[in-house]
Amino acid sequence: EVQLVESGGGLVKPGGSLRLSCAASGFMFSSYNMxxxxxxxxxxLEWVSSISSSSSYIYFADSVKGRFTISRxxxxxxxxxxxxxxxxxxxxxxxxxxFLSRTTMVSSFDYWGQGTLVTVSS
Amino acid sequence: xxxxxxxPSVSVAPGQTARITCGGNNIxxxxxxxxxxxxxQAPVLVVYDDSDRPSGIPExxxxxxxxxxxxxxxxxxxxxxxxxxYCQVWDSSSEHWVFGGGTKLTVL
Numbered sequence: 001e002v003q004l005v006e007s008g009g010g011l012v013k014p015g016g017s018l019r020l021s022c023a024a025s026g027f028m029f030s031s032y033n034m035x036x037x038x039x040x041x042x043x044x045l046e047w048v049s050s051i052s053s054s055s056s057y058i059y060f061a062d063s064v065k066g067r068f069t070i071s072r073x074x075x076x077x078x079x080x081x082x083x084x085x086x087x088x089x090x091x092x093x094x095x096x097x098x099f100l101s102r103t104t105m106v107s108s109f110d111y112w113g114q115g116t117l118v119t120v121s122s
Numbered sequence: 123x124x125x126x127x128x129x130p131s132v133s134v135a136p137g138q139t140a141r142i143t144c145g146g147n148n149i150x151x152x153x154x155x156x157x158x159x160x161x162x163q164a165p166v167l168v169v170y171d172d173s174d175r176p177s178g179i180p181e182x183x184x185x186x187x188x189x190x191x192x193x194x195x196x197x198x199x200x201x202x203x204x205x206x207x208y209c210q211v212w213d214s215s216s217e218h219w220v221f222g223g224g225t226k227l228t229v230l
Binding site for chain 1: 123157163164165166167170176208210212218223
């Protein structure tokens with residue numbers, strides 16, 4: 001069974017940093033491209049970042065580019081999101097999600113974790 | 123950047139057909155994916171590549187895409203279909219994924 005479990009969320013002050021993790025199981029993690037998607041309280045889904053299976057290709061939303069870093073550890077089946085210079089508007093539930101296709105990053109997201117809440121407030 | 127537009131809400135009686143639209147400039151040339159998100163839960167993929175269904179998704183869910191509008195159709199709507207629905211496309215010019223603002227489906 002495919003499982004994605006996020007962790008690392010919490011309360012952080014504006015300007016602070018946080019590192020989110022996503023533990024993957026039930027599939028060959030190293031073969032799949034992955035994503036982070038967030039959802040502010042009461043709002044819609046917002047794509048944050050994508051990373052290819054080998055980390056060769058990385059994309060970021062304009063809203064987080066230069067502040068967030070995505071990475072992965074294929075040996076440990078882990079996906080990361082390093083968030084720096086956090087702002088109040090980064091407050092959201094952060095989901096990791098798997099691309100359906102193993103061969104392209106232009107594909108739907110077929111499995112999602114349950115999310116981890118990040119709150120940026122003084 | 124590419125913009126996709128969804129109606130904020132759609133209401134339908136049980137047993138009827140719900141149609142949720144996703145509008146965008148020449149969206150028919152893109153692959154559209156649809157997600158269902160029930161209250162307090164993670165999103166679930168219900169239609170991908172315009173009209174394909176993942177395993178486990180009822181045949182009542184279908185999709186189409188042409189011109190400037192993609193449509194998610196839910197036949198024989200049930201109370202359990204009440205949720206927020208989001209469309210998603212890849213904007214190749216900006217290399218960004220774009221989600222619609224979401225449509226709240228209410229089953230009357």
